Structure formats: C-alpha cells, structure tokens
Amino acid sequence: MAYQLQKIKGELRKTFTKEFKSWRELLSPLADHLNMKDIKVMLWKKRPTTSGTAGFCLKGIWRIWIKTKTGQHRRKWVHNLIVLSSPYVEKQPIEETLRVFRHELCHLIAKDKHGPHFKSLAASCKAARFSKPIPKE
Numbered sequence: 851m852a853y854q855l856q857k858i859k860g861e862l863r864k865t866f867t868k869e870f871k872s873w874r875e876l877l878s879p880l881a882d883h884l885n886m887k888d889i890k891v892m893l894w895k896k897r898p899t900t901s902g903t904a905g906f907c908l909k910g911i912w913r914i915w916i917k918t919k920t921g922q923h924r925r926k927w928v929h930n931l932i933v934l935s936s937p938y939v940e941k942q943p944i945e946e947t948l949r950v951f952r953h954e955l956c957h958l959i960a961k962d963k964h965g966p967h968f969k970s971l972a973a974s975c976k977a978a979r980f981s982k983p984i985p986k987e
C-alpha cells in the first residue's frame with residue numbers, strides 16, 4: 851500500500867516525542883516492552899471522511915511504500931509507525947491531536963482492537979475514544 855506520507859519536523863516533532871515519553875511513563879510497566887526512545891509519527895495528506903480515521907498505526911515491522919513529493923515511490927521499513935491525518939492536525943487544537951496520538955499509542959500495546967483491554971488503557975491515559983470531525987470552513 852502506498853501512502854503519501856510526510857515527515858514531521860521542528861516543534862511539532864518535539865511535542866510528539868515529549869507526549870510519547872509521558873504516555874509511556876503513565877502506562878508503565880505495561881508500555882515498557884515498547885523499548886523505544888521515541889515513536890515514528892508521520893502525516894498523511896488524506897482528510898478523514900468519518901470519525902476514527904484521524905489516525906492509524908502500523909504495529910510491528912512493516913515495509914511500506916511512501917510517495918514522495920516528486921511523485922516517486924520509495925520502499926521503506928518501519929517499526930511501530932503512527933500516521934495522523936495532516937488536515938486533522940492542522941484544523942484541530944493540538945490537545946485534540948495528542949488525544950488521537952495517545953489512542954494510536956494504546957493500539958500498540960493493547961491486546962484487543964477496541965475491546966475492554968484497549969478501553970481501560972485509553973481511559974487511564976485520557977486517550978480519545980473517537981476522533982472529532984474537522985470543522986467545515
């Protein structure tokens with residue numbers, strides 16, 4: 851599958867790193883096996899069409915196709931990647947984006963998709979249950 855993904859840079863990148871670290875501490879020792887200093891997070895150009903599509907995660911090791919700005923496709927190995935919709939990140943307040951980010955982080959350690967284990971993890975770190983729709987212009 852090919853996604854047109856974009857790297858996150860600067861202050862926003864630092865915000866996600868900080869958020870990841872505090873989330874991991876909050877859910878320690880459950881999240882400790884995510885023995886990672888940081889989490890990969892990229893932006894996806896697609897606008898969410900329904901709630902729940904503001905982000906997704908790829909758990910484990912994946913080889914994905916990334917479409918670059920010049921239109922070329924590059925294959926890349928990724929490990930535990932979180933992808934967020936860039937229109938969502940742009941339009942929603944940062945607090946809302948971080949709640950979606952925590953929701954996706956919970957998927958990396960939950961034993962079920964949106965079942966009881968996931969729900970208890972999400973509740974204990976105040977993750978979003980659903981993503982909010984993007985306000986219309």
Ligand SMILES: [Zn+2]
Binds near residue numbers: 957963964
């Ligand atoms: Zn989910």
